[in-house]
Amino acid sequence: MHNFIKKTALSLGFDACGIARAEELTEDKTFLKLWLDDGKHGEMKYLARNFEKRTDPRLLVPGCKSVVVVLMNYFPEKKQPANAPIIARYAYSEIDYHTIMKSKLNKLETEIRQDYGASCFNDDCQHLFVDSAPVLERRWAQRAGLGWIGKHTQLIASEIGSYYFIGILMLNTETEYDKPVVERCGSCRRCIDACPTRALENGSLDARRCISYLTIESKNDIPEEFQDKLSGCVWGCDICAEVCPWNKKWSVPNSHQELNTVGQITEWKKENWAQMNETEFNRIFGKSAIKRAGFRKLMKNIEMIEKTISIVRLCIK
Ligand code: SF4
Ligand code: SF4
Numbered sequence: 562m563h564n565f566i567k568k569t570a571l572s573l574g575f576d577a578c579g580i581a582r583a584e585e586l587t588e589d590k591t592f593l594k595l596w597l598d599d600g601k602h603g604e605m606k607y608l609a610r611n612f613e614k615r616t617d618p619r620l621l622v623p624g625c626k627s628v629v630v631v632l633m634n635y636f637p638e639k640k641q642p643a644n645a646p647i648i649a650r651y652a653y654s655e656i657d658y659h660t661i662m663k664s665k666l667n668k669l670e671t672e673i674r675q676d677y678g679a680s681c682f683n684d685d686c687q688h689l690f691v692d693s694a695p696v697l698e699r700r701w702a703q704r705a706g707l708g709w710i711g712k713h714t715q716l717i718a719s720e721i722g723s724y725y726f727i728g729i730l731m732l733n734t735e736t737e738y739d740k741p742v743v744e745r746c747g748s749c750r751r752c753i754d755a756c757p758t759r760a761l762e763n764g765s766l767d768a769r770r771c772i773s774y775l776t777i778e779s780k781n782d783i784p785e786e787f788q789d790k791l792s793g794c795v796w797g798c799d800i801c802a803e804v805c806p807w808n809k810k811w812s813v814p815n816s817h818q819e820l821n822t823v824g825q826i827t828e829w830k831k832e833n834w835a836q837m838n839e840t841e842f843n844r845i846f847g848k849s850a851i852k853r854a855g856f857r858k859l860m861k862n863i864e865m866i867e868k869t870i871s872i873v874r875l876c877i878k
Contacts, residue, residue, distance in 0.1 A: 562677060563737035566629055569672045573665050574817060575631040576725070577718060579705030579739040583625045583731065585617040589700055596765055603769040604779055615695035622688045622731040627738070629730040630698070630705040631669070632716075633662060636724035638814035639827040646834050646863050649773065649797025650724060652850040653827075654820040659850075661819045662691040662728040670730060681734045690729040698727040706739030713752035713801035714766045717745070722811040723802050745807070752801035757790040761801065772798035776862050777854045788865055795834075795862035796851055823849055834863050 563580060570578035593616065602608040614621040618628055637653045651658065666689045673681055682688050690696045699716040703709055708718035715723045719742055753761045760770035768774040772794045775783045783791070792800060802808055825833070825845055837845075842856040851859070 562734070565676060566669070566673060566736070570629075570631050570669055573668050573672075574633070574819075575665060575669075575728075576634045576721060576815075577632040577707050579630050579702065579707040580736060581628045581630065581701055581704035581706075581741075582735075582738050583618045583628050585619075586697060586700055587616075589697055590616045592765070593697075599767075601765065601767045601769065603774060604781070605768060605774070611695040615697060618696065618701075618731055621695060622683050622686055622733070624683050624733040625688070625731045626735045627732040628701045628705065629669075629732060630702045630707060631662075631666065631728045631730070632702065632707060632718055632721070632725040633658075633665070633728070633817065633820075634721065634725055634813070634815040635817075635820055636722070636812045636815055637820075637822050637827075639822060641827055642830050644793075645829060645831050646795040646866060647793045647798075648795065648826055648851065649799050651726070652796060653822045654849060655823050656819065656821075656848050657850045657852075658726050658820075659691050659693065660848075661817075662726050663689065666691070666728045666730055673730075673732070677734070681732050683731075683733050688731040690731075691726070696729055698729055701729060702727055704741050706742055709742050709744040709746075711744075711752065711805060711807070712746050712750060712764070713756075713761060713805065715802060717805070717807050718811075720811055721813075722808040723805065724808065724812055749806065751804045751806065755800055755804040757792045757800065758787050772800075777858070783862075783865060788868075791862070791866050793866055795866060796854060796859060823851075831863075831867075835867065 566580060567578045597609050618625045635651050635658065637650055641647065670689060687694065699710050702716045708716050711717045716727065717723045718725055758770045758772060760767050772791055775787055776794060776796055823845060839856045846852050
């Protein structure tokens with residue numbers, strides 16, 4: 562079964578697949594509790610809910626015995642023009658990655674059902690996840706032998722890097738399991754030093770300081786202390802991933818047709834973004850992950866980086 566699942570996942574277009582035994586994530590419980598107690602999740606209150614389920618998949622999916630983890634490369638071939646407001650690479654595709662990953666995972670589930678029977682799944686509850694439930698995806702990817710969690714808190718997949726979507730399928734049956742990968746950051750701290758807002762201090766990510774959170778998740782205005790530190794980013798941030806030597810060594814452009822890039826992202830200059838109206842936004846980004854933050858938030862972020870650039874220019878004069 563182990564080999565069948567991995568082979569099938571690759572044949573469906575996933576770039577890697579691993580399987581871990583479903584058990585309580587004891588090492589994450591303490592860490593997560595401290596992280597939440599420190600309020601590092603900011604306005605993302607949902608992260609504090611379902612604490613027990615989040616740290617034990619057998620409570621989330623009763624009867625769950627194995628966690629299948631799949632990865633899909635999203636590193637785009639084309640870059641944005643210099644000086645364009647920066648969009649995180651994971652949002653380049655025309656179709657929201659949740660839709661793409663779920664569709665592929667559904668196919669994987671169908672194939673497993675056909676060969677091993679419906680009893681492999683708990684049909685009384687959701688058992689397929691892409692960023693949508695209390696599941697510690699990166700930890701499961703690490704346990705499933707796909708990579709390690711770097712000091713920037715992202716998964717670094719062995720031989721392929723960190724520009725990957727993660728999908729999870731929970732099985733109510735046992736199989737063979739992959740061996741966890743040993744951490745390979747060593748004494749490197751490039752991501753920590755490169756973070757413009759010092760969000761990676763003290764061994765964890767303080768979401769309240771992270772540009773990804775500030776430009777997408779937070780419903781509030783970006784606090785003044787961060788306004789001149791956005792480094793041109795208006796929707797997410799890839800800075801800590803960009804400086805990682807493993808990404809420099811391993812990242813290659815994806816070859817997934819489903820991840821067709823929105824043309825405007827790699828063509829538009831800053832004036833095109835600044836002139837965009839809401840109708841255009843809905844037409845261009847209506848199916849993409851970018852719609853999540855919404856038109857107003859994106860335009861506010863664009864105005865913010867323009868304002869800070871103008872202030873810097875004035876100071877230089
Ligand atoms: S995504 Fe950007 S702001 Fe967030 S930790 Fe990484 S470098 Fe810092
Ligand atoms: S930049 Fe260095 S410390 Fe950070 S994740 Fe990459 S290897 Fe690890």
